[in-house]
Amino acid sequence: MSQYRPAVAAHWNSLYDRRDPSSLPWELSKPSAEVDRWIKSTAPASKVLDLGCGTGLNTLAFAAAGHMAVGIDISQSAIVHAKQRAAGSGWPVYYCVADILALPISSSFDLVYDYSVFHHIPPRNWHLYKEALLQVTAYGSRYALVTYLQEQQAGHEPNVIIGDYGNMMYEPSSEAIATLLRPDFYLASSSPARLGSRRNHRAQHLQFVRV
Numbered sequence: 001m002s003q004y005r006p007a008v009a010a011h012w013n014s015l016y017d018r019r020d021p022s023s024l025p026w027e028l029s030k031p032s033a034e035v036d037r038w039i040k041s042t043a044p045a046s047k048v049l050d051l052g053c054g055t056g057l058n059t060l061a062f063a064a065a066g067h068m069a070v071g072i073d074i075s076q077s078a079i080v081h082a083k084q085r086a087a088g089s090g091w092p093v094y095y096c097v098a099d100i101l102a103l104p105i106s107s108s109f110d111l112v113y114d115y116s117v118f119h120h121i122p123p124r125n126w127h128l129y130k131e132a133l134l135q136v137t138a139y140g141s142r143y144a145l146v147t148y149l150q151e152q153q154a155g156h157e158p159n160v161i162i163g164d165y166g167n168m169m170y171e172p173s174s175e176a177i178a179t180l181l182r183p184d185f186y187l188a189s190s191s192p193a194r195l196g197s198r199r200n201h202r203a204q205h206l207q208f209v210r211v
């Protein structure tokens with residue numbers, strides 16, 4: 001675990017340090033339909049936490065809608081871009097460098113979301129991911145994610161794929177995620193989604209409630 005963070009951070013920093021991070025395949029020009037839905041279904045002035053916020057597009061959209069939004073990412077370079085994006089907006093947004101798997105936050109949020117991050121977490125660390133969720137949620141908090149999913153719902157072993165940018169991806173089954181989160185989170189909805197700037201990668205949109 002101690003060597004995990006510097007290696008992962010260095011990998012993502014090298015991608016975000018490109019001259020134009022907007023050319024990265026996951027960078028969108030506006031929040032996706034799922035994120036729009038999360039924003040619209042969140043009670044006014046809620047506390048929301050964006051896990052793996054990247055350059056902060058979604059976090060800022062929540063802040064613009066009047067929520068108190070916090071975005072964390074393991075990549076310092078991503079957070080620099082996120083802060084530039086928000087500079088002068090006056091909206092209630094706060095970005096910081098942090099590892100989801102060793103989250104330095106203990107207050108609870110009304111909504112915690114993960115857009116396109118879970119599939120980068122190695123299964124050996126999923127228990128730490130869940131610990132982080134328990135740390136930042138309370139009874140009734142919502143947790144939502146959009147993640148790549150196994151084409152074949154074969155079982156609990158994720159497919160391991162190396163993406164075009166050298167990103168390790170561990171495609172889980174939705175059952176594996178639900179099993180991980182049980183009994184602390186109730187699966188409220190599950191529907192197909194698309195990921196990537198060309199929106200051509202099959203993914204799944206899952207929404208949970210902490211019980």
Ligand SMILES: C[S@@+](CC[C@H](N)C(=O)[O-])C[C@H]1O[C@@H](n2cnc3c(N)ncnc32)[C@H](O)[C@@H]1O
Nearest residue numbers: 012026052053054073074075099100115116117
């Ligand atoms: C595909 S990008 C998605 C970024 C952002 N959610 C978006 O939709 O634009 C995955 C992000 O997860 C971040 N990430 C990967 N592992 C992480 C970890 N353990 N803790 C925090 N962030 C992490 C990466 O730095 C990267 O910004």
